[in-house]
Amino acid sequence: MIAILGAGKMGEALLSGVLRAGRKPSGLLVTARREERAALLRDRYGVEVAGNVEAAERASVLVLAVKPQDMAKLLAEVGGHIKPSTLVISMAAGITSAFIEERLAADVPVVRVMSNTPVLVDEAMSVISAGSHAGEEHLKLAEELLTPVGKVSRIPESLQDAATALSGSGPAYFYYLVEAMVDAGILLGMPRAAALDMVIQSAVGAAVMLRDSGEHPVLLREAVTSPAGTTIAAIRELERHGVRAAVLEAIEAARNRGRELAGG
Ligand SMILES: NC(=O)C1=CN([C@@H]2O[C@H](COP(=O)(O)OP(=O)(O)OC[C@H]3O[C@@H](n4cnc5c(N)ncnc54)[C@H](O)[C@@H]3O)[C@@H](O)[C@H]2O)C=CC1
Numbered sequence: 001m002i003a004i005l006g007a008g009k010m011g012e013a014l015l016s017g018v019l020r021a022g023r024k025p026s027g028l029l030v031t032a033r034r035e036e037r038a039a040l041l042r043d044r045y046g047v048e049v050a051g052n053v054e055a056a057e058r059a060s061v062l063v064l065a066v067k068p069q070d071m072a073k074l075l076a077e078v079g080g081h082i083k084p085s086t087l088v089i090s091m092a093a094g095i096t097s098a099f100i101e102e103r104l105a106a107d108v109p110v111v112r113v114m115s116n117t118p119v120l121v122d123e124a125m126s127v128i129s130a131g132s133h134a135g136e137e138h139l140k141l142a143e144e145l146l147t148p149v150g151k152v153s154r155i156p157e158s159l160q161d162a163a164t165a166l167s168g169s170g171p172a173y174f175y176y177l178v179e180a181m182v183d184a185g186i187l188l189g190m191p192r193a194a195a196l197d198m199v200i201q202s203a204v205g206a207a208v209m210l211r212d213s214g215e216h217p218v219l220l221r222e223a224v225t226s227p228a229g230t231t232i233a234a235i236r237e238l239e240r241h242g243v244r245a246a247v248l249e250a251i252e253a254a255r256n257r258g259r260e261l262a263g264g
């Protein structure tokens with residue numbers, strides 16, 4: 001039985017993904033803080049809903065999908081009810097495997113994962129690392145669960161906060177850039193719908209080229225940047241405004257915020 005504790009945005013996205021991948025609803029159990037949320041998930045997906053303690057006791061794979069700030073409270077509730085044979089998978093930003101292990105009664109294997117919202121379209125980036133009682137078999141189990149919803153890679157846990165800043169939050173940076181580009185279209189007199197269409201298709205085209213061409217991003221950008229042309233005029237402004245430095249600092253700030261989260 002796979003149980004998802006705190007099935008909010010990410011928990012539901014994972015739930016829908018594993019169902020799309022062919023798992024039976026009868027093998028899935030979810031919990032939610034609010035009654036109506038639990039009922040909605042049961043009706044929408046045909047999965048069982050239960051309380052946290054019951055779910056923790058019955059699960060062979062237990063996914064913790066609450067916000068980092070809610071993790072200590074949740075572990076205080078379920079920590080004594082998780083069997084050593086259960087694999088615990090935490091999706092929470094900033095929460096270390098040690099934080100979880102300290103709050104469990106037994107030596108339970110814990111795998112920490114940082115995924116992102118493209119789980120919803122089977123294009124997630126999920127980055128996993130093993131806690132101190134987790135081995136190869138547990139990482140494999142986590143990969144089995146996550147591979148149907150996107151790409152999975154392993155990293156040392158010391159880099160998890162950096163991964164959170166890069167790929168966990170990553171989609172938000174691209175959406176932010178899209179918003180700004182659409183605003184630029186509006187500034188130049190473009191209807192909003194047309195601007196959005198152009199920007200989205202440019203983003204999709206660029207993403208597919210980045211993924212499939214095998215070319216370095218610098219070469220792909222150079223191919224767009226003609227001598228004395230339009231692109232270099234824009235790049236000059238991006239450089240003048242320190243956009244590259246802003247990106248470095250923004251992602252470092254996200255990493256630092258991740259480090260703070262376990263402390264509440
Ligand atoms: N939103 C994102 O893009 C990403 C979020 N994450 C991580 O995933 C986790 C979940 O984030 P979201 O899904 O965005 O948050 P969310 O707020 O949508 O979902 C969390 C859910 O947990 C429920 N909950 C809280 N305490 C509970 C308890 N004691 N028992 C049962 N349910 C409880 C809440 O009611 C809520 O529905 C977070 O730890 C976050 O750091 C990771 C990667 C990306």
Ligand SMILES: O=C(O)[C@@H]1CCC=N1
Nearest residue numbers: 093164165168169170
């Ligand atoms: O902003 C956050 O804290 C979460 C973690 C990664 C993406 N969203």
